[in-house]
Amino acid sequence: MSVVASVFVGLAALLHVFIFVLESVRWREPATWQRFGVASQQDADTTASMAYNQGFYNLFLGVGAALGVVLYATGHESAGRTLVLFSTASMWLAATVLITTGRSYLRAALTQGTLPFIGFVLFLFV
Template identity: 45%
Template sequence: MLVVAAILALVAAAIHVYIFVLESVWWTTPRGRAVFGTTEAQAVETRQLAFNQGFYNLFLAVIAAAGAVALFLDQSAVGATLVIAGCGSMTLAGVVLLSSDRTKTRPALIQLAAPLLSLVALAGSAL
């Protein structure tokens, strides 16, 4: 189950790297605006907020990926700790998005599914 947890943590990390790119690199582009449903004016106005938020997603991805690598290297305590920190934060951020705006159910589930499943697999490996 540790391998499954590590693979799912890497999937979660990849999703969050993509979110980083959307928010910090492509925010004002037609593609970024289409994903988030913003106008050009809204995107320009909120660019700095999105840039900062994107980096939060990147840092969570790095934490989860480092945990997955540690799990693959048989460093279970360090790996589990990092996966819990990274994937736990990703999951909770998805729950906040879901609970704050029901129209964002799909993006919230994309954001929280892989990290939640990673945590479930990690918990299952401890049983």
């Protein structure tokens, strides 16, 4: 079961690193800001610093989850589990908050929150 749990947490980590790339590196590209529902290049430019900051939150959560899996796999089970549970819970709770901002964000919240939620639940039973 720990392998399956680690796979879900690893996928959640990769997803959050990908979100970092979109928000902090590629935000001003039309394909990126349109994906996030931003109406114009001007709006993307206006929100770029906010997206940049938000992207780093996603990066830090992804790195935390990945580091937790590595620690767990290398014999530091307590520290690894703690880091995995904290990181995936934060990811899932952020997705839950996203749902509260409007129904149009349901798909994004499910994308952002499903893998970490599954990883969190599985890691509870490892």
